[in-house]
Amino acid sequence: MATGVRGSWPATGTSWAADNNYRGDFTVKRTVFIVVSFALLLCLAACATSQSMSAGSSPGTKSNASLSDEVPASEISPSPSENPVQPNNNSGVFDDIDNLEFSALSDLEFWFGSGAGAWSTVVTILSDGTFNGYYHDSEAGSFDDDYPNGTRYECYFSGKFSSLKKTGDYEYSMKCELLQLEGTPGEEKIIDGVKLITSEPYGFDNADEFFLYLPGKKTSELSEEFLSWSHGSASDGVLTCYGLYNAGGEQGFIVWPE
Numbered sequence: 001m002a003t004g005v006r007g008s009w010p011a012t013g014t015s016w017a018a019d020n021n022y023r024g025d026f027t028v029k030r031t032v033f034i035v036v037s038f039a040l041l042l043c044l045a046a047c048a049t050s051q052s053m054s055a056g057s058s059p060g061t062k063s064n065a066s067l068s069d070e071v072p073a074s075e076i077s078p079s080p081s082e083n084p085v086q087p088n089n090n091s092g093v094f095d096d097i098d099n100l101e102f103s104a105l106s107d108l109e110f111w112f113g114s115g116a117g118a119w120s121t122v123v124t125i126l127s128d129g130t131f132n133g134y135y136h137d138s139e140a141g142s143f144d145d146d147y148p149n150g151t152r153y154e155c156y157f158s159g160k161f162s163s164l165k166k167t168g169d170y171e172y173s174m175k176c177e178l179l180q181l182e183g184t185p186g187e188e189k190i191i192d193g194v195k196l197i198t199s200e201p202y203g204f205d206n207a208d209e210f211f212l213y214l215p216g217k218k219t220s221e222l223s224e225e226f227l228s229w230s231h232g233s234a235s236d237g238v239l240t241c242y243g244l245y246n247a248g249g250e251q252g253f254i255v256w257p258e
Helices: 014-055 065-071
Strands: 109-112 119-125 130-139 152-166 171-181 190-191 195-197 210-215 241-244 253-254
Touching: 195 210
Parallel strands: 152 195
Antiparallel strands: 109 119, 109 253, 119 130, 130 152, 152 171, 171 210, 190 195, 210 241, 241 253
């Protein structure tokens, strides 16, 4: 019976040794072909990348034109020397600010507390003068079978400040024209073994006129009531942080230095 021929395989009758030598030569040639082809592909890719980099900017960077097109000037963050929180030229002397707007306060968190106990009030002011706040006071020792994890008085609240105006060196005044609470004071509910009691927002008693103090405000020009809540946030006779004072309730908030 004749043996069929497939491609370039050796014809019938060739010895097994010759057959094996042929296969070995074929394998070597195929391997060399693959290696050379792969090397050519790498060279082509490297050339394309080099041309792209030389035609444009470096990877990970943008030209000044593209930055100005994509980022509005109003959204570019000020440098540390332009930030009113920072001392002027690292000298410890703070610049006073004229024409301050609520937007300059939007990254600040005003804190009111005694420094002792488990209570505090935190307020953040948005760029349009609206604000959000949260007050809480925990009493772990006040518990029962229904609320074994204690009792917490709390209040979520919001509102709006207006009429921000400069009233002195490093000082502004503003009005609390709206204050609203989430829930009704005295309401109770139990969640995760804790009795939650809705409360009034401590720090906003008789809320009407507020004073905003800037870093650099002389402590000699501050009321004793505010200073009693400032937790020593002063150095060399000047305030070293932002302060917020509720004149009606004689309650003071500060922004803890970072």
